[in-house]
Amino acid sequence: MSTEDKANEISAQAQEQASLTPSTDPEQPDPDQGAGGPITLFFILGLVASLVLGWVIFPQLLYSRKQQPIQFNHALHNELVDEGCESCHFFREDGTYSGVPKLAQCIDCHEEVQGESEEEAKFVNEYVLKEREVPWLVYSRQPDCVFFSHVAHVKLGQMECVTCHGHIGESESLKPYEANRISGYSRDIWGKNIAGIKFNSWDRMKMDDCSECHVSNNVNQGSVQTLRGGCFVCHK
Ligand code: HEC
Ligand code: HEC
Ligand code: HEC
Numbered sequence: 001m002s003t004e005d006k007a008n009e010i011s012a013q014a015q016e017q018a019s020l021t022p023s024t025d026p027e028q029p030d031p032d033q034g035a036g037g038p039i040t041l042f043f044i045l046g047l048v049a050s051l052v053l054g055w056v057i058f059p060q061l062l063y064s065r066k067q068q069p070i071q072f073n074h075a076l077h078n079e080l081v082d083e084g085c086e087s088c089h090f091f092r093e094d095g096t097y098s099g100v101p102k103l104a105q106c107i108d109c110h111e112e113v114q115g116e117s118e119e120e121a122k123f124v125n126e127y128v129l130k131e132r133e134v135p136w137l138v139y140s141r142q143p144d145c146v147f148f149s150h151v152a153h154v155k156l157g158q159m160e161c162v163t164c165h166g167h168i169g170e171s172e173s174l175k176p177y178e179a180n181r182i183s184g185y186s187r188d189i190w191g192k193n194i195a196g197i198k199f200n201s202w203d204r205m206k207m208d209d210c211s212e213c214h215v216s217n218n219v220n221q222g223s224v225q226t227l228r229g230g231c232f233v234c235h236k
């Protein structure tokens with residue numbers, strides 16, 4: 001390499017370096033800087049807008065809310081009854097589950113209005129006196145094709161209600177029932193979090209959630225060869 005070539009190479013390198021280092025000359029504004037500010041700002045605004053849309057507005061639109069026909073206070077009633085949860089939610093002789101209580105289970109105490117509460121008055125006047133069952137909305141209701149058995153879980157599996165239902169049983173009021181407008185499922189099944197993130201075992205109760213627990217507890221779901229048998233554990 002000749003001295004001249006060497007000199008050229010060095011000056012080329014120096015030039016390259018100069019073009020990489022941003023100019024600090026206050027007289028010579030960086031041509032990018034004028035546009036950079038607004039672009040970053042637009043990007044941030046756009047990001048914020050889409051986060052608000054995705055995390056706040058979309059879930060609002062995705063779920064329709066219905067209030068329960070009357071408010072029911074679990075905490076209050078648990079103190080008043082003799083047998084705890086089983087006073088209202090019990091197993092019948094044949095092992096089937098009574099589920100949501102019928103009017104007959106309330107009438108002993110609510111034949112007539114006992115207190116000052118507006119909700120109680122509404123309950124007695126609209127339902128007890130008219131002998132109409134309360135059309136409770138069931139948060140955990142699965143589609144008709146699913147077979148679920150409380151005896152298997154509560155008696156054989158010794159599982160707590162809270163594992164699948166959360167703290168409804170200790171609550172003072174009933175939250176609104178939320179139905180997914182696309183799938184029709186209750187939000188208690190479809191998942192509290194729209195991204196599918198689960199913090200508690202009761203946040204979601206889709207097929208995967210049943211399966212996840214069954215697999216970790218070695219519940220017979222059938223092997224690959226008997227996949228049909230496996231499906232029919234939970235499907236009718
Ligand atoms: C005096 C009767 C009574 C007692 C006692 C009672 N419940 Fe309830 N429970 C109800 C009524 C009425 C509903 C219907 C409201 C509804 O559909 O959520 C209900 C609903 C529920 C549900 C919601 C089911 C669903 O998916 O909608 C759960 C879970 C539940 N009760 C758990 C409990 C637990 C746990 C206890 C005991 C700590 C308990 N309950 C005690 C009357 C009672
Ligand atoms: C062991 C007796 C008993 C049973 C069984 C019972 N209740 Fe009550 N309930 C009460 C008492 C006592 C109150 C409080 C009344 C007051 O002072 O306001 C009450 C209050 C209520 C209220 C008003 C609560 C509020 O937060 O304002 C509603 C609604 C109600 N009961 C519905 C029901 C329904 C539905 C059932 C059947 C699933 C039922 N109760 C079963 C004793 C009972
Ligand atoms: C392994 C999970 C699991 C456990 C544990 C569990 N449940 Fe449920 N529960 C469900 C599912 C799933 C449904 C919906 C069943 C359906 O739609 O066929 C349900 C439905 C209900 C309903 C509404 C039933 C109806 O048909 O109206 C009530 C009330 C209820 N459960 C109360 C309880 C109580 C009280 C306990 C504790 C003693 C309990 N559950 C334990 C999963 C569970």
Ligand code: HEC
Pocket residue numbers: 142146147148149152153156157163164201205206209210211213214217219220233234
């Ligand atoms: C947190 C754990 C858990 C969850 C969630 C769960 N299960 Fe289970 N399930 C069990 C266990 C454990 C058993 C076995 C109980 C026993 O026999 O000792 C069982 C048994 C069953 C059985 C009886 C199986 C047989 O061979 O007799 C059915 C049906 C069933 N589960 C359906 C469901 C459905 C449907 C769901 C979801 C909606 C569900 N389970 C959610 C743990 C769970």
Ligand code: HEC
Pocket residue numbers: 142143145146189205206207208210211214221227230231232233234235
């Ligand atoms: C541990 C219980 C369990 C087992 C085992 C199971 N499923 Fe499911 N499946 C459910 C539950 C609960 C739902 C409803 C919630 C959902 O859609 O995730 C469901 C929903 C479905 C649906 C959607 C139905 C609808 O109405 O949209 C299909 C299809 C289905 N299951 C097929 C299968 C097949 C095929 C198998 C066997 C490889 C199988 N399932 C095994 C619990 C189970």
